[in-house]
Amino acid sequence: xxxxxxxxxxxxxxxxxxxxxxxxxxxxxxxxxxxxxxxxxxxxxxxxxxxxxxxxxxxxxxxxxxxxxxxxxxxxxxxxxxxxxxxxxxxxxxxxxxxxxxxxxxxxxxxxxxxxxxxxxxxxxxxxxxxxxxxxxxxxxxxxxxxxxxxxxxxxxxxxxxxxxxxxxxxxxxxxxxxxxxxxxxxxxxxxxxxxxxxxxxxxxxxxxxxxxxx
Amino acid sequence: xxxxxxxxxxxxxxxxxxxxxxxxxxxxxxxxxxxxxxxxxxxxxxxxxxxxxxxxxxxxxxxxxxxxxxxxxxxxxxxxxxxxxxxxxxxxxxxxxxxxxxxxxxxxxxxxxxxxxxxxxxxxxxxxxxxx
Numbered sequence: 001x002x003x004x005x006x007x008x009x010x011x012x013x014x015x016x017x018x019x020x021x022x023x024x025x026x027x028x029x030x031x032x033x034x035x036x037x038x039x040x041x042x043x044x045x046x047x048x049x050x051x052x053x054x055x056x057x058x059x060x061x062x063x064x065x066x067x068x069x070x071x072x073x074x075x076x077x078x079x080x081x082x083x084x085x086x087x088x089x090x091x092x093x094x095x096x097x098x099x100x101x102x103x104x105x106x107x108x109x110x111x112x113x114x115x116x117x118x119x120x121x122x123x124x125x126x127x128x129x130x131x132x133x134x135x136x137x138x139x140x141x142x143x144x145x146x147x148x149x150x151x152x153x154x155x156x157x158x159x160x161x162x163x164x165x166x167x168x169x170x171x172x173x174x175x176x177x178x179x180x181x182x183x184x185x186x187x188x189x190x191x192x193x194x195x196x197x198x199x200x201x202x203x204x205x206x207x208x209x210x211x212x213x214x215x
Numbered sequence: 216x217x218x219x220x221x222x223x224x225x226x227x228x229x230x231x232x233x234x235x236x237x238x239x240x241x242x243x244x245x246x247x248x249x250x251x252x253x254x255x256x257x258x259x260x261x262x263x264x265x266x267x268x269x270x271x272x273x274x275x276x277x278x279x280x281x282x283x284x285x286x287x288x289x290x291x292x293x294x295x296x297x298x299x300x301x302x303x304x305x306x307x308x309x310x311x312x313x314x315x316x317x318x319x320x321x322x323x324x325x326x327x328x329x330x331x332x333x334x335x336x337x338x339x340x341x342x343x344x345x346x347x
Contacts, residue, residue: 029228032230032233033228033229033230035230036230036231036232036233037230037231037306037307037310039231040231040232040307040310040311041310044310044311044313044314045314047314047318048314048317048318048321051317051318051321051322052321052325054322055321055322055324055325055326056325058322058325058326059325059326059329076263076266076267080259080263083259083263084259087252087255087256087259088252090291090295091248091249091251091252091295094248094251094295095245095248097232098241098244098245098248102241188230188232188233191232192231192232192296195232195291195295195296196296198291198295199288199291199292199296202259202284202287202288202291203284203288205259205262206262206280206281206283206284207284210262210263210266210280211277211280213266214266214276214277
């Protein structure tokens with residue numbers, strides 16, 4: 001309350017009667033909401049970028065230039081395992097959120113380590129898939145369809161890699177600085193990012209792999 | 216929402232990703248994630264099953280897959296990101312709605328324009344004939 005009143009004093013845009021202000025305007029939103037909302041906008045713009053890659057893939061799905069189609073290339077068993085890994089990591093990330101709120105370092109490290117392990121496992125399977133495709137002569141240069149496939153799935157993989165780096169940074173920051181308010185805000189953003197990656201993966205496995213192998 | 220983040224000045228707002236649980240205990244919060252996980256697993260398993268089955272009418276499969284995917288995204292949004300229809304979430308939902316609008320325009324617009332171009336474009340061999 002007092003904070004909000006003082007901030008309002010310092011802000012020339014809000015020169016008003018304090019009494020009126022406190023009655024009608026509770027003051028600037030807390031930093032946690034501002035940070036979280038800003039990061040939410042970033043995530044939504046990231047999804048808009050992904051939508052362009054999805055549109056490209058959908059348009060180029062049939063342009064195989066006489067090369068292999070999705071049905072011949074995709075191994076749905078691997079994709080199911082990848083999906084399971086990412087889903088499980090999203091769940092353990094949620095557990096880490098609860099641990100962070102409870103300020104329990106042990107549970108936080110445990111949940112984050114499991115999240116990291118699932119994320120690395122996901123990347124390993126994806127890397128393997130990419131390597132085997134390239135080895136079979138179905139690399140990104142083979143056809144427009146494969147270029148679009150590698151761009152879209154690779155972009156998601158890059159996001160997961162960045163997420164894992166961020167995850168390790170968060171563990172180090174909690175280790176070094178504890179559950180300070182600013183560290184909690186960063187973790188809120190990380191959790192949003194990680195859950196959003198799983199949402200994008202739902203679109204990837206549906207559009208790219210399941211619909212792609214139906215072609 | 217836990218004691219860590221509640222704010223007397225803003226009882227009506229929640230940061231995206233924060234959870235509002237009335238007197239939320241750890242058990243209740245974990246249960247929320249477990250329910251979300253169970254629903255997501257169910258929907259994923261259905262997707263993979265539908266994609267490879269002969270039991271349903273084949274042309275319905277793509278539609279079914281898209282519907283299942285959208286349902287699962289909803290599950291993730293509500294149970295993992297805690298983007299709900301509650302009054303404390305209005306800003307977050309409106310931003311999401313705008314995002315969905317742009318995503319829909321980009322995807323549907325690209326597909327529509329490209330299929331239209333494809334349809335109207337003369338086959339390449341005829342085009343070559345005309346240039347001679």
